[in-house]
Amino acid sequence: MIEERFDAIVVGAGMAGNAAALIMAKRGMNVLQLERGEYSGSKNVQGAILYADMLEKLIPDFREEAPLERHLVEQRFWMMDDRSHVGLHYRSEDFNEERPNRYTIIRAQFDKWFSSKVREAGATVLCETTVTELVQNGYGKVIGVRTDRRDGEIGADVVVLAEGVNGLLGTRARLRERPKPDKVALAVKEMHFLPRETIEARFNLRGDEGVVIEAAGTISRGMTGMGFIYANKECISLGIGCLVADFQRTGETPYGLLDRFKRHPSVARLIEGSEVKEYSAHLIPEGGYKAIPQLYGEGWVVVGDAAQLNNAIHREGSNLAMTSGRIAAEAISRVKSRGAPMSAQNLTLYKKMLDDSFVIKDLKKYKDMPTLMHTNSQNFFLTYPQLVSRAMQNFVRVDGTPKTTKENVTLKSFVNARSWTGLFGDAFRFARAWR
Numbered sequence: 001m002i003e004e005r006f007d008a009i010v011v012g013a014g015m016a017g018n019a020a021a022l023i024m025a026k027r028g029m030n031v032l033q034l035e036r037g038e039y040s041g042s043k044n045v046q047g048a049i050l051y052a053d054m055l056e057k058l059i060p061d062f063r064e065e066a067p068l069e070r071h072l073v074e075q076r077f078w079m080m081d082d083r084s085h086v087g088l089h090y091r092s093e094d095f096n097e098e099r100p101n102r103y104t105i106i107r108a109q110f111d112k113w114f115s116s117k118v119r120e121a122g123a124t125v126l127c128e129t130t131v132t133e134l135v136q137n138g139y140g141k142v143i144g145v146r147t148d149r150r151d152g153e154i155g156a157d158v159v160v161l162a163e164g165v166n167g168l169l170g171t172r173a174r175l176r177e178r179p180k181p182d183k184v185a186l187a188v189k190e191m192h193f194l195p196r197e198t199i200e201a202r203f204n205l206r207g208d209e210g211v212v213i214e215a216a217g218t219i220s221r222g223m224t225g226m227g228f229i230y231a232n233k234e235c236i237s238l239g240i241g242c243l244v245a246d247f248q249r250t251g252e253t254p255y256g257l258l259d260r261f262k263r264h265p266s267v268a269r270l271i272e273g274s275e276v277k278e279y280s281a282h283l284i285p286e287g288g289y290k291a292i293p294q295l296y297g298e299g300w301v302v303v304g305d306a307a308q309l310n311n312a313i314h315r316e317g318s319n320l321a322m323t324s325g326r327i328a329a330e331a332i333s334r335v336k337s338r339g340a341p342m343s344a345q346n347l348t349l350y351k352k353m354l355d356d357s358f359v360i361k362d363l364k365k366y367k368d369m370p371t372l373m374h375t376n377s378q379n380f381f382l383t384y385p386q387l388v389s390r391a392m393q394n395f396v397r398v399d400g401t402p403k404t405t406k407e408n409v410t411l412k413s414f415v416n417a418r419s420w421t422g423l424f425g426d427a428f429r430f431a432r433a434w435r
């Protein structure tokens with residue numbers, strides 16, 4: 001029997017849930033947010049790069065008080081084989097701007113602060129409360145939630161599912177399927193603590209400047225996956241993730257991969273002498289556009305990772321989560337302001353607004369990329385990085401071999417490994433999936 005009622009219940013206090021609860025509360029709705037963790041952020045894992053533009057749309061003056069680590073002035077991409085890396089580095093003084101575009105953050109601290117803003121806006125936030133089930137009426141309309149608290153049934157006009165990548169509630173209520181192993185990556189991450197000056201010297205940084213490194217290649221042992229190294233003020237976040245289906249296929253272990261990544265000569269010297277204080281493991285939705293489930297229904301919407309909204313190519317997730325949470329909240333408050341019911345028909349507004357945003361446009365652009373990467377992982381993550389590394393070494397090593405001979409050796413190595421048809425086919429498939 002439901003006794004307590006709210007305009008909206010938000011399940012989860014991560015990026016998506018906080019954005020949704022904040023906007024609905026700011027618009028005068030009576031909002032309850034439920035989070036299973038001890039506090040918002042206590043269960044959340046991220047690299048973590050924060051994209052300022054999306055947060056600015058929620059909290060315009062966030063820079064004045066949010067717990068930010070470093071603003072990014074440099075991005076490095078590394079293609080690695082076992083002993084080398086070929087790098088593309090972009091660093092610009094333009095990023096030392098008044099309102100920096102990207103920051104590193106530590107999620108546990110950031111989410112706590114974000115949650116304080118949700119409370120300030122007037123939402124009721126209950127932590128250490130797990131939603132165990134969605135309550136549906138006889139017609140399948142979601143009318144509230146059941147929690148693990150005593151008398152834990154609470155009613156609402158609409159439930160926002162911001163429960164993260166596992167999305168167990170939505171699956172249990174048969175609103176969507178459980179993400180398949182080839183659509184989610186398992187990532188492991190460590191925090192390596194070092195004195196601030198050591199980090200700044202190793203990464204060539206001044207003040208609060210920051211740098212991030214995204215790495216791919218033989219570190220993932222031919223599986224679809226990437227590593228990352230992000231410089232915070234007094235620690236370095238370092239991690240690696242690969243598709244769950246690939247772990248199942250190869251029998252590799254996430255910590256085995258992380259260990260090899262840390263021992264790579266290019267990485268080891270960055271973290272030398274550090275103290276590891278935190279380990280975590282988490283799933284990342286990587287199925288892209290084709291894995292997006294039904295986004296709304298009778299009395300419910302789903303946002304963020306629970307809706308598989310993650311751009312694995314650009315390593316963006318939190319910004320898609322915040323944006324989908326904001327857009328869902330705006331759509332819901334528009335339906336409410338018309339005095340209309342939270343029916344599936346009225347909540348299509350959320351889908352329409354999301355379709356018009358960068359979230360769906362970007363995911364649609366890369367709709368074929370996840371399958372291409374997964375089905376060609378041996379080539380893209382093992383063969384090509386090794387070939388490129390050898391080609392670079394051949395190019396820069398001066399040993400009296402004529403340059404034409406060197407070029408022929410390099411060309412031959414590519415053709416021997418992939419054949420002309422294979423090379424053109426890979427380039428064509430990659431270009432088609434990218435456009």
Ligand SMILES: Cc1cc2nc3c(=O)[nH]c(=O)nc-3n(C[C@H](O)[C@H](O)[C@H](O)COP(=O)(O)OP(=O)(O)OC[C@H]3O[C@@H](n4cnc5c(N)ncnc54)[C@H](O)[C@@H]3O)c2cc1C
Pocket residue numbers: 011012013014015016017034035036037040041043044045046047048049050051129130131132162163164165169187188189239241282283284303304305306310315316317318319321
């Ligand atoms: C290793 C790693 C690195 C990443 N790096 C980046 C990065 O650098 N930049 C970036 O933009 N994105 C990154 N991401 C992705 C990003 O973390 C996610 O896209 C983002 O956190 C999604 O936000 P969310 O609110 O949808 O889910 P989450 O942040 O996972 O939040 C879900 C919340 O719901 C709660 N919850 C779940 N079930 C229940 C329940 N039944 N009852 C109550 N509460 C519940 C959880 O405790 C959690 O607090 C990374 C992810 C990982 C794993």
